[in-house]
Amino acid sequence: MFYTPENRDPSLKYDPIKAIVAPRPIGWISTLSLDGVANLAPYSFFNAVGGMPPMLMFASEGFKDNARNAVDTGEFVFNYASKSLSEEMNLSSANAPSDVSEFEYYGIETAESKIVAPPRVAKANAAMECKVTSVVETNDVEGNLTGAFVIIGQVVGVHINDDMLRDGRFDVNLAEPVSRLGYMDFGLTSDLHEMIRPDWKG
Numbered sequence: 001m002f003y004t005p006e007n008r009d010p011s012l013k014y015d016p017i018k019a020i021v022a023p024r025p026i027g028w029i030s031t032l033s034l035d036g037v038a039n040l041a042p043y044s045f046f047n048a049v050g051g052m053p054p055m056l057m058f059a060s061e062g063f064k065d066n067a068r069n070a071v072d073t074g075e076f077v078f079n080y081a082s083k084s085l086s087e088e089m090n091l092s093s094a095n096a097p098s099d100v101s102e103f104e105y106y107g108i109e110t111a112e113s114k115i116v117a118p119p120r121v122a123k124a125n126a127a128m129e130c131k132v133t134s135v136v137e138t139n140d141v142e143g144n145l146t147g148a149f150v151i152i153g154q155v156v157g158v159h160i161n162d163d164m165l166r167d168g169r170f171d172v173n174l175a176e177p178v179s180r181l182g183y184m185d186f187g188l189t190s191d192l193h194e195m196i197r198p199d200w201k202g
């Protein structure tokens with residue numbers, strides 16, 4: 001099968017692209033509005049985009065609260081979405097008004113960040129404090145703006161729940177990250193195998 005996104009094959013009831021680009025890590029992003037309202041929502045258009053300095057990005061389809069707050073204040077926090085917090089993560093995706101804090105509304109406990117102002121999810125197995133370095137509104141092939149915003153931030157502080165550490169490594173078997181698959185599906189990482197990266201021997 002081949003199709004163009006504007007003319008999806010009618011046999012495909014739902015857009016398969018997010019099921020093809022899967023699993024995606026979930027950036028459970030917290031920000032603080034200029035009025036001091038703490039905001040929390042999941043973003044699976046999310047990833048690490050640099051190692052040193054470490055950089056994270058999330059993309060907002062429309063100028064959603066987290067995108068606006070990150071642009072207004074220059075700060076956001078990544079919170080680790082684990083199996084144990086997946087209900088709270090999903091609840092926090094509801095389209096709450098800007099003046100309502102998902103932390104308060106859903107009773108999600110906060111912890112103070114050390115360097116940036118937005119609070120973090122207290123029970124998250126990890127959190128990364130970020131300062132915004134770039135904001136890009138994407139454009140299509142005709143050059144028209146799409147209304148989607150990519151927010152990139154530099155990690156300036158890393159929190160780790162010490163219980164997730166084994167032999168100096170952050171252990172994903174313990175941390176149990178939840179990933180986003182297509183449609184309404186979520187995944188768990190349960191089958192790890194190690195591969196040693198080869199040296200070029202040519």
Ligand SMILES: Cc1cc2nc3c(=O)[nH]c(=O)nc-3n(C[C@H](O)[C@H](O)[C@H](O)COP(=O)(O)O)c2cc1C
Binds near residue numbers: 045059061067
């Ligand atoms: C697992 C999951 C992943 C999501 N990923 C994104 C995303 O990458 N970009 C986006 O714009 N919305 C995404 N959403 C929807 C937002 O979480 C939702 O629109 C939310 O209300 C935005 O909150 P905010 O306006 O408080 O930032 C996702 C929802 C879920 C449940």
